[in-house]
Amino acid sequence: MGSRASSLLREEDIEEIKRETGFSHSQITRLYSRFHSLDKGENGALSREDFQRIPELAINPLGDRIINAFFPEGEDQVNFRGFMRTLAHFRPVEDNEKNKNLTSGEPLNSRANKLLFAFRLYDLDRDDKISRDELLQVLRMMVGVNISDEQLGSIADRTIQEADTNGDMCISFSEFTKVLEKVDVEQKMSIRFLH
Amino acid sequence: MEGVWEITFLLVQVWLSIVVGLIMLPAMFGVSLGFTDIYIKVLVKTLEWATLRIQRGQKEQTTLPSQLANGIIEKDDGSMEEEIGELRRSHPKNLAGGDFTLCDAFYFCKKGIENIVEDQVTQRFTSEELASWNLLTRTNNNFRYISVRLTVIWGLGVFIRYCILLPLRITLAFIGLSWLVIGTTLVGLLPSSNAKNWLSDLVHITCYRICARGLSATIHYHNKENRPKKGGICVANHTSPIDIVILANDGCYAMVGQVHGGLMGVIQRSMVRSCPHVWFERSEMKDRHAVAKRLKDYIADKTKLPILIFPEGTCINNTSVMMFKKGSFEIGGTIYPVAIKYDPQFGDAFWNSAKYNMVSYLLRMMTSWAIVCNVWYLPPMTRQDGEDAVQFANRVKSAIAHQGGLVDLSWDGGLKREKVKESFKEEQQKMYSSMIVGSDFHEASVGPA
Numbered sequence: 001m002g003s004r005a006s007s008l009l010r011e012e013d014i015e016e017i018k019r020e021t022g023f024s025h026s027q028i029t030r031l032y033s034r035f036h037s038l039d040k041g042e043n044g045a046l047s048r049e050d051f052q053r054i055p056e057l058a059i060n061p062l063g064d065r066i067i068n069a070f071f072p073e074g075e076d077q078v079n080f081r082g083f084m085r086t087l088a089h090f091r092p093v094e095d096n097e098k099n100k101n102l103t104s105g106e107p108l109n110s111r112a113n114k115l116l117f118a119f120r121l122y123d124l125d126r127d128d129k130i131s132r133d134e135l136l137q138v139l140r141m142m143v144g145v146n147i148s149d150e151q152l153g154s155i156a157d158r159t160i161q162e163a164d165t166n167g168d169m170c171i172s173f174s175e176f177t178k179v180l181e182k183v184d185v186e187q188k189m190s191i192r193f194l195h
Numbered sequence: 196m197e198g199v200w201e202i203t204f205l206l207v208q209v210w211l212s213i214v215v216g217l218i219m220l221p222a223m224f225g226v227s228l229g230f231t232d233i234y235i236k237v238l239v240k241t242l243e244w245a246t247l248r249i250q251r252g253q254k255e256q257t258t259l260p261s262q263l264a265n266g267i268i269e270k271d272d273g274s275m276e277e278e279i280g281e282l283r284r285s286h287p288k289n290l291a292g293g294d295f296t297l298c299d300a301f302y303f304c305k306k307g308i309e310n311i312v313e314d315q316v317t318q319r320f321t322s323e324e325l326a327s328w329n330l331l332t333r334t335n336n337n338f339r340y341i342s343v344r345l346t347v348i349w350g351l352g353v354f355i356r357y358c359i360l361l362p363l364r365i366t367l368a369f370i371g372l373s374w375l376v377i378g379t380t381l382v383g384l385l386p387s388s389n390a391k392n393w394l395s396d397l398v399h400i401t402c403y404r405i406c407a408r409g410l411s412a413t414i415h416y417h418n419k420e421n422r423p424k425k426g427g428i429c430v431a432n433h434t435s436p437i438d439i440v441i442l443a444n445d446g447c448y449a450m451v452g453q454v455h456g457g458l459m460g461v462i463q464r465s466m467v468r469s470c471p472h473v474w475f476e477r478s479e480m481k482d483r484h485a486v487a488k489r490l491k492d493y494i495a496d497k498t499k500l501p502i503l504i505f506p507e508g509t510c511i512n513n514t515s516v517m518m519f520k521k522g523s524f525e526i527g528g529t530i531y532p533v534a535i536k537y538d539p540q541f542g543d544a545f546w547n548s549a550k551y552n553m554v555s556y557l558l559r560m561m562t563s564w565a566i567v568c569n570v571w572y573l574p575p576m577t578r579q580d581g582e583d584a585v586q587f588a589n590r591v592k593s594a595i596a597h598q599g600g601l602v603d604l605s606w607d608g609g610l611k612r613e614k615v616k617e618s619f620k621e622e623q624q625k626m627y628s629s630m631i632v633g634s635d636f637h638e639a640s641v642g643p644a
Contacts, residue, residue: 030267034312037321054317055606055615056310061624062300066307090308121300139295142303144624147632155295155631163297171297180298188282188301191309192269 008036008044009080017081021088021108026195031087035080045077046070061142065121073126089117092190112177114189119176129170132156214366222404223397231565235413235541238564241348242540246327248345267313275626278302295631315604319511320611322543329540331563356562360411364561367409375402376465383468395469396447403443410437411565416445421572423448423531426497428523431533432595433505434513435546436553437560438535441568448503449473451490453480471499487526494528501531506588507608512545513537515602519592521584529575532591534599538567549611571598 009032017028038050051067052058060066070078070086078086088108106113122130122138135156143152163171163179171179217230271278282298325334330352378398385391407414422445423429429448431438442448450472454463463474473493479485493499506519513536524530537544542563546556560566573594578587589605596603 027267031312034267037317038311051311052614054310054314055610055619056314056316057307058615059619059623060303060307060310061620061627062303063307063620066304066311087308087312090305118298118300118304121304122297138300142299142624143628143631144621146625146628151632159295159297176297183282183298183301185301188298189305191305191312193312194267194269 013080017084020081021084022091023084023088023193024195027193028084031084032080035083045079046083047076061144062121062138065138065141069117069120089113090189090191092192093186109190111185114185115177115180116173118185118189119173122171129168129172130160130176131170132160135159135171210366214363214370218367218408219370219405222408223401225400225404231408231411231413234411235565235567238541242329245330245345245348248342249328252342252345268309270309270313275302275623276630279627279630299627315515315602316606316610319515319517319604319608320549321512321547322545323512323514323539325539329564331542333559334543352564356564361558361561364409364411367405368557368561371402371405371409372462374405375399376462378402379465379469383465392470398469399443399447399466403440406440407444410440410560412437412441412444413565413567414441414444415569416572417569418572419445421531421574422446423501423533423572424529425499425501426494427501427529427531427575428494428526429501429503429531429533430506430519430523430591430595431503431535432513432516432599432601433507433510434535434537435510435544435556435560437544437566438505439503441535441566441570442503442533445570447500449493449500451475451502451504453477473502483522487522490523491526494526506592509608509611510546510548511608512547513539513601515604516592516596516599517604517606517608519588521588524578524588524591525584527578529577530587530591531575532573532595534571534573534595534601536569536571536599536601538569541565541567544568569599573598 009029014025014028017023018025023031035046038053039046040050040053041047048067048071051070052063057063057066070082072078072082085108091109093109093111119130120126122134124134124137136152139152139156147155160169160171163175165175165178166172273281279299279302282301283294283296322334328334330349332349332353375398378401379395382391382394382398385394429442431442439450447470449470450466452463452474454460454474454476463472466472467474471493473489475486475489479489490502493502504523506523507517508520511517542560542565544560544566546553548556551559576587576591576594578584582590593603595601
């Protein structure tokens, strides 16, 4: 329950996370309670199984990709800092106006960083390009068994054709950004945190 | 030395006569001496005062986070079609190869992150967070030291609960349960007759009343005219084993459950001597048809007491009602739905079986302030034509949730321990596929415009 959890989080840590992510003090303590309740092993870090235990996430077609986004390359555990850093991408952009004392450099929840998060959902091998194969794999995750290979293949081809401007049959991050320039990324990739 | 023994003996005598005279006898006759009412009134006043002090304290120290009982995030409730449709509106559509756009992933991504921060299911398996502290250490979430007076009251509370109430309650529970075992065994010796049934009911109700006082339970029954009748099935939402005590204080039911060993087993075996309860062996529980048959045979006899079933199958934290297993709704008979809602200010009734075993749970119950709850009897329901068991179960569940002010969920309470079924994910995939391919089929059948 909450009481022990919030006492394990020190004030200095809260301040650092505040500076790095832009979350408010109360948001950080509430999210720490949530982190703690997901951490069944009580070892201060979450594993992939801890995320899988959330039923609504387990039935999400892209659930595995989203869970993967929390874990840095090659690691199986994510601590609270990492957890918050990933969640910070989903802070609404307007909140930055209120919080002037962020660290310099691009905030984690800028439009570009939100797009990068989405880009990495598709980019399975983290080589900064979405190949036809990767796109097919992600599409397969989203549609299950309901669409044939040929149809899926033509959908993938058409998508790459539309986006690819330099002819390498892959979608780079800048091509990705260009294709989605009219989409309201700030709103669609933001979550309204209370307080 | 004799002096000490004499004094102890005297004290025990006094203690027992107080307990018997002031608690047991009134319980047998269903009379209340009003002690519990006064106690509750004093408690309410104290907790109100404590809440005000805490709020005042929090305003003074602005660094203190304020408690939010209503969630961490605000969610959009749009359906998949609505949300993805909105996403695509800004993107020029080219339907030649199917209706997929790269931004579709945004929808799943956002939903996924929302569920990581706050989901509807996992929160039901832990105790509800309180909006304001009720002076129990166990519910102390973010409440820090506010004032000396508050700490003194808290300390007083600890003393009262552990040193005065706890021994009293344990005595009562002990008396109540031994009375049940002895009483039912004695009644069981009688030949079957109306007198036996009447006596059996009396023994059961007395025991449950004593146990209820053992928890300082204050129960408000509503709509007593809808009370379950003989030959019917009483169905209620499940929060803890105490639900049985709560319901049985106002009526006699036949219990349904698994045979246990140890103390529970002794109680079960003696209960069944005086009136028929339905106890299943562990092996029988696996066979759904055998279970259904036994229950059907039981309710065919209209002179028997209504059976009490908790279709959720597991304890939920009293903020929501989860999926009702259809088994109880397939056997026919009239269903009498009952909604039970506990007031969390006085004590958390939820049994988190992953965290506490039965004994620790009972100790926690006996060291809470009190158990205050509302019980609503709902009008009887029967399965309508053209309605299958699942739909009927959902209809009853909604009625109970609506009455009790609980969230109506379709998620299975079994998710406490098990993984969610793959078929739900497949449903999501199917829904999404029809969004991509739908227009493609349309193109194919209609042809070029």
